[in-house]
Amino acid sequence: MTIVRQAARAEASPAPAPAPGRTRPRSKDLRIALLFIAPAFLGFVAFYLVPTIRGIYLSFTRYNLFGDPKWIGLKNYTDIFKDKLFWNSLWVTLEYVVLNIGFQTVIALVLAVLMHRVAKSTLVRGVLLLPYLIANVVVAMVWFWMLDYQIGIVNQLIDWLGLPRIAFFGDQAWAIPTIAFVNVWRHMGYTALLIFAGLQAIPGHIYEVAALDGASAWKTFWRITMPLLRPVLVLVMVVTVIGSFQVFDTVAVTTGGGPINATRVIQMYIYQRAFAESDFGYASALSVILFIILGIVAFLQMKFLRGNESDLS
Template identity: 60%
Template sequence: MPASPSGDRPAPVPAPARVDRAPSPGSRARRRREALVAAAFIAPSLLGFSVFYLWPTLRGLWFSLTDFDFFTPPAFVGLGNYARLLEDATFWNAMVVTLQYVAVNIGVQTVVALGIAVLMHRLTTSTLVRSVVVMPYLVANVVVALVFFWMLDAQIGIVNEALTGLGLDPVAFFGDETWAVPTIALVNVWRHMGYTALLIFAGLQMIPGHLYEAARTEGASEWRMFWSITLPLLRPVLAVVLVITMIGSFQVFDTVAVTTAGGPADATRVLQYYIFDLAFQRLDYGYASAVSVVLLVILMAVAALQLRLTRAHQSDLG
């Protein structure tokens, strides 16, 4: 190695220039084949998304700017439907009812599902237990709604028969304005809590077991480990679960349609049922599309806000 001009230490030898070689014809052909295979796998899902989601969404956006009753061509009205929405008392009532339902459903479902998931994680690893927990989710929502509708009937329902046998007055669970929304929310909690618990349980499986062993060595109780280890490390999973359950709660329809049909006195007329009523009973497709767009914007805003507040992109496991 040649010496530097000062003579103190040898001068560094410059590194040879990097020569970028063009990809060989065989490499380019292989990449093209891989791209074609990837496109073939993606194509069915992309086609389904375009036909059943993207195109209906774009059509709905267009219809929301028109006056359309299905029997006549759409007439462009600009933002007229949205201006009408601001003065629609039924829409605002449906918004309040939907928020009441979401609050009860999300609050109870999250707490119960989290408790079930923690118990499964800490006490048992039985596949049979997990299967039993998720079983209600496999039953169709309409079937669940009908079964509970009969069980909670004020006249012949088995629940009210039991209340009468205990000397209590029967309760019109679906027919009383006070009880209707909580009843529908709890019915859906019963059906979905097993699936939600399974999602949370999958997140619990990713928490290293040595953290619990170290905390137990230090004398921490189960309650202390839950608040100091489980909840902080489960935050990203809980954020995703909350977004999924929140979106599903805002879209509740079938339970309301089967049991109360929006009654009594609009006490259970949620946004989805109001959209159904406008579109398929009143044939006011333009205004129904405007309400649907507003619901879409609400769901996007709620999901983005939840992910930001819960810092779902961060994990304490790192």
């Protein structure tokens, strides 16, 4: 009975409080973690948060470098919706995004599957990533020279085949598809590696079970690989779509927005309004609208493509 009573008292008594010294390592780790995070956080505040807030404020003003901002309310936004150049730039940007994302995603998916099943050499994967490591301006200049109407090696080959030469960057019908092709060539290796990482995360025993059930490679790809790869594909789509909406350097180096307005993408239009026409208030309003568009597009992609769900769980 004595032993039973002692056991009951031990259960009823509260657990001993942890020694004060045990909590010190956690607080010390927290301070060290904050110390490491501080440079990135300060950079985010200085180069992202503060400029964003200031840009939103300037979008409600009339401002140039020769005077102080003058508050005009929603006038910039009402002018934008009546601006034909804005709607043209938005349409040109959408055309570029559809071409760039469509071809880039399909080609990257094929390359990722080939790397996963056939080409397992690290050298091959490095070669695929090589175009992405080259500066975009350099890539644009090289392709601009190769596709030149007079001296470009591509047009010389077309001429040798007896076909009419093509003004890739000078023709309104060819300009945007050509710019999209250049950026597809540069980014497809990097996108393929992202998808390849998603393929490696799929457990191998699932494919073994499918093989035992007699599933063909084609059916396995559509019934197993694609559903399990969906979260990675959605992430890739969100990142690449946001990047495509912000295309600028390739256009600035090759066409400058021409011919006429055929390649005046929205980022190019923002740049021209800000630095060519010194209308920073209007350019800020254009930037805010682009920010809202990108936010809506990313939300819709995550919502309807169920990017935050996985069939592995």
